[in-house]
Amino acid sequence: MDRSTPPAEATADDAPGRRGGATDMSAGPVTGRPLMLAIGGRPAWLAVGGLTMVAAAATVAGVSVSVPVWARYAPLAASLLVFGLPHGAVDHLAPARATGERPTVRSVSAVGVAYLVLGGAYTAAWVVAPAASAVFFVGLTWFHWGQGDLYALEAFGGSHLGGRPHRVATILVRGGLPMLVPLLRFPERYRDVINAWVALFGGGVDAAWVTAPGPRLALGVGFAALTLGTLLAGWRRGGGREWRRDAAETGLLWAFFLLVPPVFAVGVYFCVWHSLRHIARLAGVDPASGAAFADRGAIAALVRTGRDALPLTVVSIAMIAGVVAVVGVGTDPGTLTALYLVCIAVLTLPHVAIVTRMDRAEGAGLSRRAPEQ
Numbered sequence: 305m306d307r308s309t310p311p312a313e314a315t316a317d318d319a320p321g322r323r324g325g326a327t328d329m330s331a332g333p334v335t336g337r338p339l340m341l342a343i344g345g346r347p348a349w350l351a352v353g354g355l356t357m358v359a360a361a362a363t364v365a366g367v368s369v370s371v372p373v374w375a376r377y378a379p380l381a382a383s384l385l386v387f388g389l390p391h392g393a394v395d396h397l398a399p400a401r402a403t404g405e406r407p408t409v410r411s412v413s414a415v416g417v418a419y420l421v422l423g424g425a426y427t428a429a430w431v432v433a434p435a436a437s438a439v440f441f442v443g444l445t446w447f448h449w450g451q452g453d454l455y456a457l458e459a460f461g462g463s464h465l466g467g468r469p470h471r472v473a474t475i476l477v478r479g480g481l482p483m484l485v486p487l488l489r490f491p492e493r494y495r496d497v498i499n500a501w502v503a504l505f506g507g508g509v510d511a512a513w514v515t516a517p518g519p520r521l522a523l524g525v526g527f528a529a530l531t532l533g534t535l536l537a538g539w540r541r542g543g544g545r546e547w548r549r550d551a552a553e554t555g556l557l558w559a560f561f562l563l564v565p566p567v568f569a570v571g572v573y574f575c576v577w578h579s580l581r582h583i584a585r586l587a588g589v590d591p592a593s594g595a596a597f598a599d600r601g602a603i604a605a606l607v608r609t610g611r612d613a614l615p616l617t618v619v620s621i622a623m624i625a626g627v628v629a630v631v632g633v634g635t636d637p638g639t640l641t642a643l644y645l646v647c648i649a650v651l652t653l654p655h656v657a658i659v660t661r662m663d664r665a666e667g668a669g670l671s672r673r674a675p676e677q
């Protein structure tokens with residue numbers, strides 16, 4: 305698929321930032337809209353929408369569904385293979401492709417060095433200051449998952465997105481949905497997850513304020529106001545179909561993270577929302593995956609990108625298994641999940657650096673020049 309031409313389904317207004325579009329303000333291409341809808345949109349809406357409806361029906365009927373422990377952890381465990389870990393395992397190829405070039409030994413090595421330096425530094429930080437590293441991990445994920453959603457909104461054709469302040473607010477809202485909303489409804493479980501990370505290093509967090517109602521209420525009211533203000537700003541820029549999609553997704557994620565228990569909800573979100581959106585982005589910058597999508601559809605594009613992700617997914621799983629064996633932690637799901645998430649944290653810091661470079665190369669996200677209005 306030729307990325308420089310808007311796909312048949314999209315109009316120039318649909319895709320304001322795509323190279324060659326009539327209202328093009330950016331330096332580079334943004335993933336094709338049909339690709340992002342097929343891989344990064346519909347599956348996530350189905351999974352998250354379906355689960356939210358089940359949870360809402362159970363709440364309205366006053367039925368308390370007891371989810372077995374293994375099922376609570378199943379989505380996070382599945383993320384080892386199902387889109388989660390693999391979405392970062394194409395990082396060695398992605399920055400070159402984002403600039404429209406073929407990966408070279410040099411470009412792949414630069415990514416390797418970034419992983420060694422940033423991942424190494426963050427590993428040391430976990431050992432020296434686990435509580436601060438845990439808080440940093442939540443903040444980093446907040447930014448990164450918001451950054452991922454901002455890219456997807458642009459790829460959907462988000463002409464309601466304004467300049468830098470509106471984009472920063474959109475990142476804060478979209479990242480805060482998975483990182484803050486679970487705290488509002490499930491503070492004890494939230495604290496237990498963070499405690500489990502820190503406990504791996506022999507520490508504990510004294511975060512009484514996390515479970516205290518006052519600060520939580522303030523955070524909830526503040527975040528609700530930020531959500532409404534950000535959506536209102538988009539509506540005032542013209543609203544329209546993409547604004548309605550943004551508002552519907554935002555409302556859906558608010559409900560999802562308020563209703564569905566947090567470890568399960570975050571696991572589902574990681575697999576089908578964040579990771580699939582990034583995979584759609586990766587497929588969009590890879591000519592072979594783009595062609596597979598144009599010829600044979602979404603599954604073919606996923607398989608093509610999956611092939612690129614396979615080697616480093618296997619290496620990452622082997623490394624995580626090695627860490628589990630060497631540190632010899634307990635085998636209960638809570639502890640294993642904590643160790644997995646700390647490994648993910650170490651991989652996420654360089655991953656965020658790579659994605660931010662891709663944003664710059666594509667003129668997307670915070671690197672996009674403000675559209676004129």
Ligand SMILES: CC1=C(/C=C/C(C)=C/C=C/C(C)=C/C=O)C(C)(C)CCC1
Nearest residue numbers: 441442445483486494497566567570652
């Ligand atoms: C599990 C869980 C949490 C944090 C999960 C995090 C921080 C996951 C990060 C994953 C990343 C960064 C994946 C790569 O893109 C919370 C919200 C603390 C509490 C609720 C349960």
Ligand SMILES: [Fe+2]
Nearest residue numbers: 391448582655
């Ligand atoms: Fe990511």
